Amino acid sequence: MRRPARDLHPGAWWLWALxxxxxxxxxxxxxxxxxxxxxxxxxxxLRRSDHPWSGSFRLYLxxxxxxxxxxxxxxxxxxxxxxxxxxxDLPVVPLPGxxxxxxxxxxxxxxxxxxxxxxxxxxxxxxxxxxAANALANPKRLLKSxxxxxxxxxxxxxxxxxxxxxxSDSLRRVRAARxxxxxxxxxxxxxxxxxxxxxxxxxxRSVALAAGMDARGYGRSAAVxxxxxxxxxxxxxxxxxxxxxxxxxxxxxxxxxxxxxxxLLGGAxxxxxxxxxxxxxxxxxxxxxxxxxxxxxxxxxxGVLVAVGGHFLIxxxxxxxxxxxxxxxxxxxxxxxxxxxxALPAFVAPPAPAVGAERxxxxxxxxxx
Amino acid sequence: MxxxxxxxxxxxxxxxxxxxxxxxxxxxxxxxxxxxxTGTGKSTLLGSFNGLVPTFTGGRLSGDVLVDGRSVLHxxxxxxAHLVGYVGxxxxxxxxxxxxxxxxxYGMEQLGLSSETMRRRVEETLDLLGIADLRARDLRTLSxxxxxxxxxxxxxxxxxxxxxxxxxxxxxDPTAAEEVLATLARLVQDLGLGVVVAEHxxxxxxxxxxRMALLHGDGTVETGAPADLLAHAPVAPPIIELGRxxxxxxxxxxxxxxxxxxxxxxxxxxxxxxxxxxxxxxVLEARDLRVGYGHVVAVRDVSLDLLAxxxxxxxxxxxxxxxxxxWALQGSRPRSKGSVAVGGSDPARxxxxxxxxxxxxxxxxxxxxxxxxxxxxxxxxxxxxxxAPAGRARSLLDRxxxxxxxxxxxxxxxxxxxxxxxxxxxxxxxxxxxxxDEPTRGLDYPGKAALATMLRAQAGAGRxxxxxxxxxxFVAQVADEVVVLxxxxxxxxxxxxxxxxxxxxxxxxxxxVLGRGWLTVGQVEDAVREQVP
Numbered sequence: 001m002r003r004p005a006r007d008l009h010p011g012a013w014w015l016w017a018l019x020x021x022x023x024x025x026x027x028x029x030x031x032x033x034x035x036x037x038x039x040x041x042x043x044x045x046l047r048r049s050d051h052p053w054s055g056s057f058r059l060y061l062x063x064x065x066x067x068x069x070x071x072x073x074x075x076x077x078x079x080x081x082x083x084x085x086x087x088x089d090l091p092v093v094p095l096p097g098x099x100x101x102x103x104x105x106x107x108x109x110x111x112x113x114x115x116x117x118x119x120x121x122x123x124x125x126x127x128x129x130x131x132a133a134n135a136l137a138n139p140k141r142l143l144k145s146x147x148x149x150x151x152x153x154x155x156x157x158x159x160x161x162x163x164x165x166x167x168s169d170s171l172r173r174v175r176a177a178r179x180x181x182x183x184x185x186x187x188x189x190x191x192x193x194x195x196x197x198x199x200x201x202x203x204x205r206s207v208a209l210a211a212g213m214d215a216r217g218y219g220r221s222a223a224v225x226x227x228x229x230x231x232x233x234x235x236x237x238x239x240x241x242x243x244x245x246x247x248x249x250x251x252x253x254x255x256x257x258x259x260x261x262x263x264l265l266g267g268a269x270x271x272x273x274x275x276x277x278x279x280x281x282x283x284x285x286x287x288x289x290x291x292x293x294x295x296x297x298x299x300x301x302x303g304v305l306v307a308v309g310g311h312f313l314i315x316x317x318x319x320x321x322x323x324x325x326x327x328x329x330x331x332x333x334x335x336x337x338x339x340x341x342x343a344l345p346a347f348v349a350p351p352a353p354a355v356g357a358e359r360x361x362x363x364x365x366x367x368x369x
Numbered sequence: 370m371x372x373x374x375x376x377x378x379x380x381x382x383x384x385x386x387x388x389x390x391x392x393x394x395x396x397x398x399x400x401x402x403x404x405x406x407t408g409t410g411k412s413t414l415l416g417s418f419n420g421l422v423p424t425f426t427g428g429r430l431s432g433d434v435l436v437d438g439r440s441v442l443h444x445x446x447x448x449x450a451h452l453v454g455y456v457g458x459x460x461x462x463x464x465x466x467x468x469x470x471x472x473x474x475y476g477m478e479q480l481g482l483s484s485e486t487m488r489r490r491v492e493e494t495l496d497l498l499g500i501a502d503l504r505a506r507d508l509r510t511l512s513x514x515x516x517x518x519x520x521x522x523x524x525x526x527x528x529x530x531x532x533x534x535x536x537x538x539x540x541x542d543p544t545a546a547e548e549v550l551a552t553l554a555r556l557v558q559d560l561g562l563g564v565v566v567a568e569h570x571x572x573x574x575x576x577x578x579x580r581m582a583l584l585h586g587d588g589t590v591e592t593g594a595p596a597d598l599l600a601h602a603p604v605a606p607p608i609i610e611l612g613r614x615x616x617x618x619x620x621x622x623x624x625x626x627x628x629x630x631x632x633x634x635x636x637x638x639x640x641x642x643x644x645x646x647x648x649x650x651x652v653l654e655a656r657d658l659r660v661g662y663g664h665v666v667a668v669r670d671v672s673l674d675l676l677a678x679x680x681x682x683x684x685x686x687x688x689x690x691x692x693x694x695x696w697a698l699q700g701s702r703p704r705s706k707g708s709v710a711v712g713g714s715d716p717a718r719x720x721x722x723x724x725x726x727x728x729x730x731x732x733x734x735x736x737x738x739x740x741x742x743x744x745x746x747x748x749x750x751x752x753x754x755x756x757a758p759a760g761r762a763r764s765l766l767d768r769x770x771x772x773x774x775x776x777x778x779x780x781x782x783x784x785x786x787x788x789x790x791x792x793x794x795x796x797x798x799x800x801x802x803x804x805x806d807e808p809t810r811g812l813d814y815p816g817k818a819a820l821a822t823m824l825r826a827q828a829g830a831g832r833x834x835x836x837x838x839x840x841x842x843f844v845a846q847v848a849d850e851v852v853v854l855x856x857x858x859x860x861x862x863x864x865x866x867x868x869x870x871x872x873x874x875x876x877x878x879x880x881x882v883l884g885r886g887w888l889t890v891g892q893v894e895d896a897v898r899e900q901v902p
Contacts, residue, residue, distance in 0.1 A: 051507075140467065173737055174737045176702075177737035178738075179721035179725075180699075180701075180721075180725060180730050180731075180795060181725070181738050181751065181754060181794050182721070182725060182751075182755060182798065192740055193740045196740035197738075197739065201734075201737075205462055207425065208459070208462040209462060209463060209465070211421050211446075211457065211463070212457060212463025213463075213465055214424065214425070214447050215446045215447075215450060215454075215455040216450055216475060216476040216523065217476055217479030217480055217527065219447050220450070220479055220480070220481075283481040284479060285480075285481045285482055285483065285487065286484075287470075287471065287474030287478055287484070287491070288474070288484075288488070353505060
């Protein structure tokens, strides 16, 4: 039976991905890390949509690879330990006295390479997990799920995100147009010939968008009694003050105890109340909001499970979590199973809908390539 | 009922007011056409209905705007959103979300409507506009006509009582324009909406209009029945020009009415004379040209000869590959197959500087070429770039559009003047072929006639002229040959009279009325003048 396709709540994907990232941060065991990355990649392959942002996963893979390579190279250049089999016996570059403790080059050993690799893999795995979340969750819908008080901020971010591809479009168009009238003399003039039309275009677009949003009711004010407005303001300021003084009290060892934690907590609570009160000011409803249906809960649960299970079954087992450099890293069945739980969303989550299926025959606005 | 009363608007105290004591009343259930020459304040008038003027334009507005007798003058656009729906010139620039369904719901979210109401209205609107199959589509993947209908739907879901549209069909091909106008007519008929439309191409909208508002350019507005106002309006579609010339009373707005009047004229005119235009040798030869990006083939195996002294028009639906063809012929866009030769050399293999001596191209957005603060500076830069003697570009501009003030900022010029400026810059390198991508956007009838004269003069000087356009009336005026593209392939090509007669979508009004190869009113006038000396 085919389940109907739909977008999962972006929050669920992020919880899942963060769970995996927590598990990755607990270990330097290369086998486990590779399994973890494979699990994340597997879910992305099966459940990503064909939205533009879904292609970003490849970018994160590249970044992960770069991280591993850089880490290994650093380990060989600034080789700290020189134990194990020597692969390449490079001379140690003598450094002046003030740089003592740093060793430049020197013999490259298997151990130093592996140590770099293991370390790099851990960071790479975390990056891959974040990349998976980015590829699976619709960033705009994530912003839509923000509390009402942050609505304006969310809209600004959405608009900024939308402007970027438009800017690159208009940059391409103007650059093509530049070749039509010859190249002006200096570098500055050449730059100006591109920057001026692109900025003019961007400005015009922004005004058009602002006008479009305003004409469609963006920023309509709800009838808020002045008393409530004042309450909101007072709550916000009081909360902020509490947070500031509380933080100061916590960090300053000489401050009395009540200035620390209690004030910080109280400030946070008051600010939260202000937030809720500010949210009431926004008279706005949400069309088909993302709901937490069973698939969302299941996906989020797998993330939590991987993180908690990883803590007990990998993090507590030092031999598995941080294997010694020489020899094959040990792996327990329990540790593997915990990570494989992370692959369940590939089956639990509904498939993503095809939005751009017709993109191939896309009658795009013709611009010069 | 929405009323503009004694409306006066000016940008500052020093310039003449754009609107001066303008009065206009729009009732529910009627379609009001706003017409006038470029720069007479059509957009200003439209923007004052929902408050975009003066909120987003600056300037000072006096007078009053009344909805059912209640003043809304001091309410910003957002507080009028539920009363007046506004669709701007380029709908894609006003899109806030990224899918059709979310875009339709956006306005209702701002009004704070309940979830059930929103669901119901989205479904109703999808059906009303015939875009239900597009609901999950990404807005950027839609065609121009689809985007226009989504933009209309996005304001309809707020159940406004009036709908204001600024040039809703100017960027659309003839078929898509028909669809959008049919949709508007249906909104007036079925929902009783008051619709206000500003449009340059009166031939498209006039048959649907109940009343018309004519802007005279001195800030005043005259309202009346379209046929009465068009009798003396400075902007008139070909069918009206024909009617005025032939003395038909009352003036016909639709082709069907004009045909009835034209029975006698058809008999006396007979067949249109075969257009004989001498043409020089082929300046540009393209063979089996193919252009593609990704999986999409934009131009498929097109072969084309451009002759010196000829004007060739490329027509076709939005996205049929017209622009791609122009850019590939110019040599800036890489082709995947085929050959292009201009005087024996391939422009794609040349440096940009030499390329533009062969083929000059005016892009769809001419302003992309402009970056300096005054017309004089632009012209001087053009002379420098083309290594031409100083003053050459200026003399070109004076021949194209006499009397453009050199100290003005290029952005302050009218659309027609700006186009002439860019054309002068492109011509300063003296190319053998001149190509123009959609040059008639934003031009009124006199503007288009001026452009036609410019292009004919270039052809007369021995250049080959190529243009892509949706504007069938302009093609009838200016083109010797027409190439029709569909899906990147040439579906028909040949002399203008033959090609446009073959497909009703591309036939100009005069041909629809008179048939037998008559394309323009000027042609008919000349023929009659010769018959009766």
